[in-house]
Amino acid sequence: MKFFIDTADISEIRELAAAGFLDGVTTNPSLIAKTGRPIRDVIKEICQTIEGPVSAEVTAIHFDGMIAEGERLASIAANVTVKVPSTWDGFRACRALSRLGHKVNVTLCFSANQALLAAKAGATFISPFVGRLDDLGLDGMEVIREIRTIYDNDKSFTTEILASSIRTPLHVKQAAMAGADIATVPPAVLRNLSKHPLTDRGLESFLADWGRTGQAIL
């Protein structure tokens, strides 16, 4: 499973890219708003930092506006993926933008049927929002499992499942087990994947024992 990072914070992106863990980046209007900078500048900088796909979201809600904004965003860099919402106009825009040769990420997906439409529309990625479904007491991961089955049943589909709204390390593990192709993860969650108290405790005792030997490896 590939890892994307869900942030527009360039210093976080640089640090995690340098560690070698990043296959791509996702942003959304809320994440861009947090930076306080123009979207064009932020997306350009991210695209110069990593080689993988960088999702930049349209804010138009009607087809024509989505196409115009999608073209504009795609012109920023070759690795921009245009993000459109899971609405009727969004699916139509996905189809049109894909046919024009752009990568498209269909976002705000909350059902398997929306994912089915996205695949029919030639989406590069479908983004089911696991955490937001869990927030309502629903099972977000079940939607990932359903989409996996639907996509596996039709070999003509090439859309990748991008597990989104990931909030915890448990979500990451469950998404990997459910067959998601990618998880887009907030920076803190990505770092937390490395943590286990038994690792810390084991390391502490190994180092204490080693210290008593008086040896040095180098």
Ligand code: E4P
């Ligand atoms: C994905 O592309 C979205 O930006 C993101 O995963 C939304 O996550 P949230 O529900 O934590 O805001």
